[in-house]
């Protein structure tokens with residue numbers, strides 16, 4: 001056991017049957033390359049990587065096929081060499097059964113790896129190491145798939161006291177970390193040592209449950225061989241969920257990480273053993289994260305652990321472990337926290353730690369749900385120190401505000417409360433539903449807020465355009481008025497003969513002159529040789545014409 005190290009307890013927890021022995025009898029096996037790889041682009045917390053390949057592209061093993069979308073993201077890589085057939089949505093291993101973006105690759109069978117220059121992490125700057133790990137696609141392999149490079153940052157900005165390597169693996173049936181520690185302890189210890197160099201903690205504690213004596217022995221031998229100062233393997237009591245990060249930190253250090261805080265606020269950071277191994281592979285072997293260990297157990301003839309390339313169809317793993325004919329459901333994860341798989345065409349992802357085949361005998365259907373009797377058993381076992389029955393009432397009543405007030409999001413979905421509930425209430429299902437509803441409402445609210453912001457911006461833009469147009473029109477009018485005034489002032493000052501200089505005016509005057517001349521030419525002349533009577537008649541006619549012209553000009557009727 002542990003010499004002189006004091007261990008602490010955590011609140012709650014249960015002791016379900018471990019069911020771990022069957023899948024640890026045989027060593028880790030390699031799964032054959034499938035006919036098609038479906039490599040999901042979104043495999044970590046954060047943004048979905050941007051595809052770097054198109055259909056028809058030839059890729060090599062380890063080639064980056066998806067670039068991290070910002071810093072909270074991690075790249076994805078081709079698991080083997082071959083041809084890209086499609087970049088399209090494919091069904092994913094998720095309770096919803098929804099499709100997600102993926103790169104479909106037809107292997108060429110050669111498994112040719114792309115050349116990678118060794119990364120000299122010791123001489124690199126911390127930011128360069130983190131960028132390298134992000135581009136190598138390293139994420140937390142304990143299930144959370146949080147990009148590891150972001151967690152390594154904590155050591156540079158906050159003084160780090162303890163680095164915890166989580167080998168507790170408390171959930172029944174799951175043995176992938178146990179087998180990794182037994183068979184590849186050296187790589188894990190080297191990965192932990194690298195993290196220690198990057199984060200400079202006072203101590204590195206590798207926590208392993210006492211039901212894994214072979215893993216403890218292998219890891220202790222590796223630590224001794226590596227001779228890393230301040231690194232220690234600590235055996236912790238077997239109690240579910242001792243493998244939860246907060247619970248293991250509590251057991252090893254006595255630090256209680258309260259609601260709403262992070263372990264780094266107390267100088268502690270925690271990584272899974274598989275993550276430590278992946279960091280070592282990436283930094284010292286230049287191998288990005290393209291495979292992981294997966295436990296396949298339950299109702300299968302040959303339960304064991306497989307090293308599986310990311311993107312392998314789940315069906316191939318159940319086939320390799322020989323799922324029995326009475327299997328009626330397939331589960332990803334363990335019996336406490338896992339979920340039912342909607343489709344076995346979905347691929348293995350970085351988060352896939354365990355696959356279980358379920359039969360009615362192995363996992364009998366739960367008895368009908370009964371009303372809550374307020375016995376309080378659920379609260380006694382809750383490792384997050386919550387009041388599960390209160391959360392249940394609020395979730396059931398769709399009173400999500402109250403559920404949040406009672407720290408719904410501190411629930412780690414460990415399933416301890418459901419496990420002990422005498423009324424067989426599937427409490428975790430209620431919490432998951434409530435969380436998804438709250439997320440959906442927040443998404444809707446964010447989208448409505450975005451639409452309102454866009455609408456208000458459009459209105460402001462229209463108002464601005466209107467004001468600009470009005471200002472332009474006012475300026476134009478003022479300029480016209482000023483011009484007219486200047487023209488008028490200029491006209492008054494012009495010389496009398498100046499109009500003649502205007503060609504238009506000259507033309508008008510010439511036309512008027514011609515008309516006057518024609519009128520005069522049309523006037524009857526005193527013709528010699530006419531009689532006096534004729535002369536008198538002509539005079540009268542002229543007088544009448546003159547009178548008519550005057551009337552037309554004056555528009556007046558003369559007196560009779």
Ligand code: SF4
Pocket residue numbers: 371372373374375376377378379388389392417420421422423424425427
């Ligand atoms: S254990 Fe079940 S019955 Fe008892 S208080 Fe909790 S929810 Fe109610």
Ligand code: SF4
Pocket residue numbers: 378381382383384385386387388410411412413414415416417418427428
């Ligand atoms: S599932 Fe949530 S509420 Fe239930 S015991 Fe676990 S942490 Fe507590």
